[in-house]
Amino acid sequence: MSELVKRYTARERANHWFVALCFILLAISGLALFHPAFFFLSSLLGGGTWSRILHPFIGVLLAISFFGLAARLWTQNRISDADREWKKRLGDILCNKAGNLPEIGKYNIGQKYLFWTLVVCIAVLLLSGIVIWQPWFTPYFPIVLVRLAVLAHAVAAFLAILAIIIHIYSAIWVKGSIRAMTRGTVSAAWARHHHPAWYKEINKGS
Amino acid sequence: MALQSLDIKARSATTTQPPVVRDPVHVAKLIDISKCIGCKACQVACMEWNDLRDEVGTTTGTYDNPRDLTDQSWTVMRFSEVEVQPGRLEWLIRKDGCMHCEDPGCLKACPAPGAIVQSVNGIVDFHEEHCIGCGYCITGCPFNIPRISKKDGKVYKCTLCSDRVAVGLEPACIKTCPTGALVFGSKRDMIAHAEGRIADLKERGYANAGLYNPEGVGGTHVMYVLQHADQPELYAGLPKDPHISPMVSLWKGITKPLASFGLGLAVLAGFFHYMTAGPNEVEEDKEHTS
Ligand code: HEM
Numbered sequence: 001m002s003e004l005v006k007r008y009t010a011r012e013r014a015n016h017w018f019v020a021l022c023f024i025l026l027a028i029s030g031l032a033l034f035h036p037a038f039f040f041l042s043s044l045l046g047g048g049t050w051s052r053i054l055h056p057f058i059g060v061l062l063a064i065s066f067f068g069l070a071a072r073l074w075t076q077n078r079i080s081d082a083d084r085e086w087k088k089r090l091g092d093i094l095c096n097k098a099g100n101l102p103e104i105g106k107y108n109i110g111q112k113y114l115f116w117t118l119v120v121c122i123a124v125l126l127l128s129g130i131v132i133w134q135p136w137f138t139p140y141f142p143i144v145l146v147r148l149a150v151l152a153h154a155v156a157a158f159l160a161i162l163a164i165i166i167h168i169y170s171a172i173w174v175k176g177s178i179r180a181m182t183r184g185t186v187s188a189a190w191a192r193h194h195h196p197a198w199y200k201e202i203n204k205g206s
Numbered sequence: 207m208a209l210q211s212l213d214i215k216a217r218s219a220t221t222t223q224p225p226v227v228r229d230p231v232h233v234a235k236l237i238d239i240s241k242c243i244g245c246k247a248c249q250v251a252c253m254e255w256n257d258l259r260d261e262v263g264t265t266t267g268t269y270d271n272p273r274d275l276t277d278q279s280w281t282v283m284r285f286s287e288v289e290v291q292p293g294r295l296e297w298l299i300r301k302d303g304c305m306h307c308e309d310p311g312c313l314k315a316c317p318a319p320g321a322i323v324q325s326v327n328g329i330v331d332f333h334e335e336h337c338i339g340c341g342y343c344i345t346g347c348p349f350n351i352p353r354i355s356k357k358d359g360k361v362y363k364c365t366l367c368s369d370r371v372a373v374g375l376e377p378a379c380i381k382t383c384p385t386g387a388l389v390f391g392s393k394r395d396m397i398a399h400a401e402g403r404i405a406d407l408k409e410r411g412y413a414n415a416g417l418y419n420p421e422g423v424g425g426t427h428v429m430y431v432l433q434h435a436d437q438p439e440l441y442a443g444l445p446k447d448p449h450i451s452p453m454v455s456l457w458k459g460i461t462k463p464l465a466s467f468g469l470g471l472a473v474l475a476g477f478f479h480y481m482t483a484g485p486n487e488v489e490e491d492k493e494h495t496s
């Protein structure tokens with residue numbers, strides 16, 4: 001076994017997977033109401049009524065845990081000049097033929113865009129979700145706001161799910177990534193190759 | 207279908223066409239406000255036929271009782287005192303309840319298959335056993351009609367007595383109305399009947415008398431004869447040009463099939479990218495991929 005580098009602590013991993021599980025349950029129960037083609041998904045949560053009842057409670061758990069995780073990762077997700085340079089080479093990267101890439105830190109610009117997309121979407125989902133939460137909260141809001149909220153919720157959910165599809169695919173595509181979240185470590189070669197500036201930084205300390 | 211008289215032409219959250227080969231009579235209820243004396247016999251008849259008992263409320267200084275529609279009160283009389291001409295007080299009494307829209311916003315918004323159905327005859331009916339209690343129908347309705355029950359979390363509203371109409375009876379409110387302000391029949395007959403009433407009202411000085419059958423929702427199967435059809439707002443805020451809110455149309459229109467298609471496409475794009483470009487591996491570390 002070659003050298004390993006620590007990427008996520010056990011707490012960060014637990015937090016990530018708690019968010020992930022909530023998200024999947026929310027996507028299932030939400031999509032069930034989104035379009036009739038997905039209504040069958042409501043069976044997975046015990047039927048349409050249970051999906052409707054459980055969804056917002058899971059949503060609140062997700063929002064709390066997501067922002068807990070996001071607070072930890074906030075500063076590492078600021079976009080740098082190296083990221084912008086790196087982005088210009090995205091075509092080559094996707095074709096697996098990129099060499100001599102700009103040295104980027106712990107996250108690449110795709111990961112950072114994902115981060116900020118989710119920060120915005122989850123905030124919108126939480127706020128709009130409370131407005132359309134029957135029977136507890138909706139009666140307190142004017143109908144125009146409810147209509148706006150239900151639309152905003154659907155749009156934000158679509159964007160968030162799209163972002164997560166890309167997120168999951170990236171993890172599958174870039175070999176050696178998944179273990180960062182399952183085991184907490186990545187190989188040194190992986191770190192050097194994908195996140196050289198981050199690799200240098202952690203080696204400086206040791 | 208169990209009852210031909212209730213053949214369903216539209217069903218919530220259903221993308222295929224329900225059976226529509228038969229075309230039974232299109233029905234309508236006509237409410238002639240100029241004849242209504244506000245006796246509320248129709249409210250009582252509705253409670254009785256549908257076996258509903260609302261909680262006893264409190265007096266708030268108007269004749270409106272109960273104050274609003276509820277899961278137990280599917281129709282309420284709304285009393286408005288207006289002076290259309292200065293010095294000439296008019297008491298306008300509007301029987302409020304579901305309008306049975308030809309283009310029902312409630313049905314469009316509902317995500318639960320079969321929770322809201324529209325019969326070919328025009329009745330829009332809620333099938334509570336399929337309702338999941340999300341309240342989207344409230345969001346979709348331009349007339350603020352559906353009400354969620356605190357008891358079971360399901361939504362209720364006027365059924366136009368679909369159970370009576372199915373077997374050739376008129377709705378309970380029609381049967382009980384002592385002045386003939388409420389009439390029921392084919393939509394065509396009701397429009398003809400209304401025309402007679404409107405001509406009569408015009409003769410008696412109501413120059414703006416007219417029929418309320420708003421085009422914005424494709425017409426309705428509950429129509430009003432109004433003395434002041436140019437100002438329906440006078441009648442406890444009856445909307446002048448009701449239509450399904452553009453926000454609801456945007457939310458429930460073509461965007462959702464497109465968005466669903468987009469999500470599917472994203473998954474497929476990933477699959478084919480992997481199968482063509484292959485995984486992104488780090489050279490020195492091939493043996494340690496996870
Ligand atoms: C953050 C907290 C959240 C809250 C409070 C919340 C609340 C709600 C509520 C109240 C509804 C209406 C149906 C129901 O009562 O179950 C709903 C629908 C929905 N939710 Fe959420 N939700 C949240 C997060 C999410 C997330 C993260 C997703 C995406 C995975 C999502 C996707 C959806 C979808 C697709 C719908 C159906 C929208 C439609 O019919 O157009 N929600 N949500």
Ligand code: SF4
Binds near residue numbers: 346363
């Ligand atoms: S008035 Fe409202 S509840 Fe009645 S059919 Fe029209 S949209 Fe549906």
Ligand code: SF4
Binds near residue numbers: 343
């Ligand atoms: S509350 Fe019931 S009837 Fe109304 S939209 Fe939701 S499932 Fe349909």
